[in-house]
Amino acid sequence: MEEVRVRGYQEKDQSATRNICVATANGFAVDTQKQKELLCLLFNDYYTENEQDTCFVAANEKDEAVGYIIAARDFQEYKKLFKKYYMPKIYKLSFFQGLIRSIGLAYEGRVSKEYPAHLHIDILDGYQRMGLGHKLMNTLINRLKELGVKGVCLFVGAKNLKGISFYKKFGFTEVKRIAGAVCFGLKLD
Numbered sequence: 001m002e003e004v005r006v007r008g009y010q011e012k013d014q015s016a017t018r019n020i021c022v023a024t025a026n027g028f029a030v031d032t033q034k035q036k037e038l039l040c041l042l043f044n045d046y047y048t049e050n051e052q053d054t055c056f057v058a059a060n061e062k063d064e065a066v067g068y069i070i071a072a073r074d075f076q077e078y079k080k081l082f083k084k085y086y087m088p089k090i091y092k093l094s095f096f097q098g099l100i101r102s103i104g105l106a107y108e109g110r111v112s113k114e115y116p117a118h119l120h121i122d123i124l125d126g127y128q129r130m131g132l133g134h135k136l137m138n139t140l141i142n143r144l145k146e147l148g149v150k151g152v153c154l155f156v157g158a159k160n161l162k163g164i165s166f167y168k169k170f171g172f173t174e175v176k177r178i179a180g181a182v183c184f185g186l187k188l189d
């Protein structure tokens with residue numbers, strides 16, 4: 001069986017992580033270059049460009065990323081930079097998605113007191129359900145604990161049963177449901 005190891009994100013992983021973001025898109029149209037760009041702006045680029053110390057990849061034997069976990073350690077810091085540098089690009093590509101993300105930012109702020117960090121995790125199809133999700137999650141959680149972060153949360157589509165099952169299995173608990181998404185949280189202290 002191919003050996004896959006978890007390691008810290010490196011600059012060379014940028015295009016692989018963007019491709020994984022697109023390949024694992026759930027409920028997002030990714031037919032055009034513009035849609036792919038939008039997806040990466042929404043869910044990938046901020047983390048790998050600004051918070052590399054909380055980004056990890058699962059790399060195959062060629063040292064190519066086949067999965068990742070990426071996180072922002074503090075929502076308020078994330079929001080400041082995201083609004084300044086990423087929202088204008090998102091609005092430029094899609095006013096509608098810009099609006100949706102603005103509403104999301106306002107809502108996500110409400111859970112950030114208890115769960116200051118948030119994450120995204122995605123693994124390519126052929127590498128799922130072999131324990132990599134747990135390895136990536138454990139690696140991130142150890143790092144967040146080292147950084148003194150008291151809780152981490154995420155939002156998953158209410159129809160993403162695979163994701164929901166994974167988070168519950170890991171020990172996350174449901175915090176809230178809103179507009180087709182479920183917020184899961186895990187306390188770290």
Ligand SMILES: CC(C)(COP(=O)(O)OP(=O)(O)OC[C@H]1O[C@@H](n2cnc3c(N)ncnc32)[C@H](O)[C@@H]1OP(=O)(O)O)[C@@H](O)C(=O)NCCC(=O)NCCS
Pocket residue numbers: 024026121122123124127128129130131132133134135154155156157160161162163165166167169
């Ligand atoms: C969700 C995801 C990160 C889990 O990572 P993983 O490496 O597959 O998970 P692990 O092998 O560590 O853990 C396995 C558990 O995850 C869940 N799971 C993973 N694949 C599943 C599948 N095809 N069907 C149902 N549950 C699944 C189950 O709880 C499973 O436990 P089980 O095998 O005892 O039923 C991964 O499947 C993935 O990237 N999916 C596509 C993208 C996605 O939905 N990301 C989350 C968006 S919020």
